[in-house]
Amino acid sequence: MHFRAFLLSALHGVTSGGRTYHLWMGGLTAVMLVGGSAYLYQATHGLGVTGMNDHVSWGLYISNLAFLVGVAAAAVILVMPAYVLNDVDFSRAVMLAEGVAVAALVMCLAFVTANSPGFPWKWWRLTPVIGLLNWPESMLAWDVIALNGYLILNLAIPFYILYSHFTGREPEKKKYVPFIYLSVMWAVSIHLITAFLFAAPPSRPLWNSPLLGPRFLASAFTAGPAFMILLLEFIRSRTDYPISDAAIRKLATVTAVAAQINLVMLLSDLVFEFRFPTHHSMSARYLFFGLGEHDALVPWIRTGIAMNVAATAILMIHPLRRNHRWLVPACAMLFAGIWIEKGIGLVIPGFIPSPLGEIVEYTPTWVELGVMFGIWALGLFVLTILVRVALPIELGHVRSPYLDVSPDPRIVRPRATRQQYRDVRPVRTR
Amino acid sequence: MSAAADPGVLENGADGTLLQKRVDRREALDLLIGGVTAGLAAAGACAPLSAATPEERELKQLEWEQFSQKHYRRMTPDERAETVRRLERLAKLHHDEDVTIATTDAQPGVLFGYAFNISKCKGYRRCVEACINENNLDRRADTQYIRIFEKDNNLVDLSDGDATYQHEVPVDGLFYLGTQCFQCANPPCVPVCPVGATWQEPDGIVVIDYNWCVGCRACMAACPYWARRFNWDPPEVPLNELNPDQHYLGNRARKQGCTEKCTFCIHRTRQGRLPACVEACPTGARVFGNLLDPDSEIRWVLENKPVFRLKEELGTEPRFWYFTD
Numbered sequence: 007m008h009f010r011a012f013l014l015s016a017l018h019g020v021t022s023g024g025r026t027y028h029l030w031m032g033g034l035t036a037v038m039l040v041g042g043s044a045y046l047y048q049a050t051h052g053l054g055v056t057g058m059n060d061h062v063s064w065g066l067y068i069s070n071l072a073f074l075v076g077v078a079a080a081a082v083i084l085v086m087p088a089y090v091l092n093d094v095d096f097s098r099a100v101m102l103a104e105g106v107a108v109a110a111l112v113m114c115l116a117f118v119t120a121n122s123p124g125f126p127w128k129w130w131r132l133t134p135v136i137g138l139l140n141w142p143e144s145m146l147a148w149d150v151i152a153l154n155g156y157l158i159l160n161l162a163i164p165f166y167i168l169y170s171h172f173t174g175r176e177p178e179k180k181k182y183v184p185f186i187y188l189s190v191m192w193a194v195s196i197h198l199i200t201a202f203l204f205a206a207p208p209s210r211p212l213w214n215s216p217l218l219g220p221r222f223l224a225s226a227f228t229a230g231p232a233f234m235i236l237l238l239e240f241i242r243s244r245t246d247y248p249i250s251d252a253a254i255r256k257l258a259t260v261t262a263v264a265a266q267i268n269l270v271m272l273l274s275d276l277v278f279e280f281r282f283p284t285h286h287s288m289s290a291r292y293l294f295f296g297l298g299e300h301d302a303l304v305p306w307i308r309t310g311i312a313m314n315v316a317a318t319a320i321l322m323i324h325p326l327r328r329n330h331r332w333l334v335p336a337c338a339m340l341f342a343g344i345w346i347e348k349g350i351g352l353v354i355p356g357f358i359p360s361p362l363g364e365i366v367e368y369t370p371t372w373v374e375l376g377v378m379f380g381i382w383a384l385g386l387f388v389l390t391i392l393v394r395v396a397l398p399i400e401l402g403h404v405r406s407p408y409l410d411v412s413p414d415p416r417i418v419r420p421r422a423t424r425q426q427y428r429d430v431r432p433v434r435t436r
Numbered sequence: 437m438s439a440a441a442d443p444g445v446l447e448n449g450a451d452g453t454l455l456q457k458r459v460d461r462r463e464a465l466d467l468l469i470g471g472v473t474a475g476l477a478a479a480g481a482c483a484p485l486s487a488a489t490p491e492e493r494e495l496k497q498l499e500w501e502q503f504s505q506k507h508y509r510r511m512t513p514d515e516r517a518e519t520v521r522r523l524e525r526l527a528k529l530h531h532d533e534d535v536t537i538a539t540t541d542a543q544p545g546v547l548f549g550y551a552f553n554i555s556k557c558k559g560y561r562r563c564v565e566a567c568i569n570e571n572n573l574d575r576r577a578d579t580q581y582i583r584i585f586e587k588d589n590n591l592v593d594l595s596d597g598d599a600t601y602q603h604e605v606p607v608d609g610l611f612y613l614g615t616q617c618f619q620c621a622n623p624p625c626v627p628v629c630p631v632g633a634t635w636q637e638p639d640g641i642v643v644i645d646y647n648w649c650v651g652c653r654a655c656m657a658a659c660p661y662w663a664r665r666f667n668w669d670p671p672e673v674p675l676n677e678l679n680p681d682q683h684y685l686g687n688r689a690r691k692q693g694c695t696e697k698c699t700f701c702i703h704r705t706r707q708g709r710l711p712a713c714v715e716a717c718p719t720g721a722r723v724f725g726n727l728l729d730p731d732s733e734i735r736w737v738l739e740n741k742p743v744f745r746l747k748e749e750l751g752t753e754p755r756f757w758y759f760t761d
Binding site (some may be wrong): 058061121127132137140144150209288357359360362364 | 503507510579583585593594595596597599615624627628629630631632633648650651652653654656657658659660661662664665666668669670692693694747750751752
């Protein structure tokens with residue numbers, strides 16, 4: 007009864023809104039349709055329609071995966087203080103962080119799907135017992151467990167809390183806090199495992215570094231909170247959801263620290279690669295300077311690093327970091343800069359030159375770009391839906407209509423909220 | 437059939453856990469996807485019967501069986517025989533090919549090794565050609581397992597080689613170095629596979645179950661010798677150039693979306709013949725044999741010639757040595 011009401015009110019929440027909202031969702035749907043048709047074309051014709059080849063056997067899809075796993079893992083930056091350390095500033099934002107994690111994981115799984123030949127029917131082989139999950143040997147098998155487990159955790163915990171609020175109960179700590187601890191550890195491990203996937207084999211010198219795991223974490227804790235700041239600023243400006251200045255300030259500090267650590271690690275890698283260049287440095291040379299006429303990635307990585315350095319500098323200057331006019335563009339730059347550095351700046355040059363010294367460059371095709379934009383639209387779509395469902399419940403605007411006595415007299419039943427959704431900014435009626 | 441074919445018995449102890457799982461996967465899978473099959477059958481029944489000839493229906497049935505088939509190492513001898521029959525029939529129905537697919541197991545007391553004489557190789561690339569024909573390599577993508585690198589005598593750096601030379605050979609002052617899958621004793625490509633579709637056989641050959649491979653390409657990223665190839669597009673082999681003498685783990689038809697690699701011509705070498713590249717070499721630069729046989733030529737080379745292997749520092753222990761006269 008309550009559950010049906012929950013679904014109905016969620017459906018109502020995501021389907022009603024102002025013109026901007028409908029335009030936004032319509033636009034995302036259009037991009038998703040383009041991406042979907044690109045994927046259909048790829049799945050029926052095969053991976054030959056991508057720019058990948060025997061030399062560069064992973065491309066844009068795995069690049070995005072490496073980046074987005076980090077964004078998902080970064081939810082821990084809010085989850086740990088809010089639930090474990092009982093930080094009041096993050097208590098309101100944490101649900102949004104979990105929403106970002108879910109959206110990022112959906113994108114991760116979509117990118118893994120896109121990276122596979124044909125449709126993913128063959129994946130029944132990844133299930134234990136029926137198939138053969140090569141665990142614990144294969145790092146990819148670990149990643150399958152890590153990604154799916156983290157997705158379930160990040161769906162289940164917020165759902166339990168939201169549903170409790172919806173049905174007028176206070177969520178019981180002993181029921182969800184153990185899972186919070188689990189998800190904190192899980193967050194770190196999903197990203198480390200993804201790093202180990204690259205770092206462990208000795209075949210690719212650019213990846214084969216013990217620093218890769220920590221570097222992944224540092225860049226994740228930069229890009230993730232940077233995105234959270236953008237999201238929180240947006241929600242703050244459009245709704246009356248109470249996000250304190252303190253929450254944003256704390257997140258900005260975390261981002262500033264992580265961005266500096268990330269740059270230190272980048273510097274450490276650069277010194278290692280270029281102080282005494284050996285064969286080990288060929289991929290790094292290709293990435294930063296190009297090898298002969300092969301220099302496709304040079305403008306990308308230089309742009310990415312310039313963005314990271316500039317944004318980190320802004321965040322390091324207190325008055326600028328506290329000023330939203332500087333903070334927001336700095337966070338956007340960090341997010342984009344790390345996407346370049348960790349995505350195309352890490353996965354693709356790992357394959358160039360090949361282990362036998364041959365240089366074959368990679369250029370993504372329109373199909374790959376279409377699929378990629380489609381998946382990003384899918385992620386934003388999922389995030390919008392989650393925010394749309396969670397916020398009214400957390401604000402206390404939406405409660406189950408089957409409650410005998412409303413625990414909060416200000417609470418409005420779902421039907422009455424229709425008008426509120428028309429206005430972009432929900433108003434508590436009473 | 438030897439013990440290796442029995443799922444309950446362990447021959448290759450290294451990762452034998454795989455073989456010990458005696459769950460009947462087929463039954464579980466049938467249960468799980470039985471509903472889907474029933475649904476598809478129901479949907480099929482609605483279509484006009486004239487739309488499907490008996491042959492088309494047989495093809496659909498065989499393809500479904502192929503899709504849901506077990507991992508090769510978990511098949512009983514009977515299931516292997518049935519699988520091979522199905523594959524042969526599919527080759528006939530799909531491409532009108534008459535092929536025989538063997539499932540010959542590794543012979544006891546055999547461990548294959550390979551040696552390459554840099555002094556003798558003149559870069560004719562007859563081995564490459566023979567390999568393409570023998571292993572039914574994709575002609576459209578021009579897949580090649582063997583790379584011959586042309587190198588300057590003064591430069592020993594691997595990355596300075598040119599594998600795409602198009603001129604008369606040999607050239608003075610240059611030497612030639614061939615690479616292929618080295619069948620490492622410690623293969624980095626094997627443990628990375630998320631579904632265990634690639635493994636090392638007791639005779640040292642690293643093989644792939646093409647039907648089980650999900651095409652994630654983790655093995656390609658893990659190989660330090662660039663030995664693996666992927667079927668990005670449907671592979672094409674002209675009917676008149678097809679080698680019908682095939683092995684399940686070797687040169688049988690690959691599908692789009694799976695990885696493949698050199699198997700030391702498993703269909704030949706397990707019957708006591710030489711790999712095609714060795715036979716085709718006009719200069720005698722290639723030596724192949726049983727490392728466990730003290731009288732073999734490969735043992736003689738290893739004992740009497742200065743040998744080296746590529747990237748020895750990685751600890752992959754290739755069973756492929758280079759030597760000079």
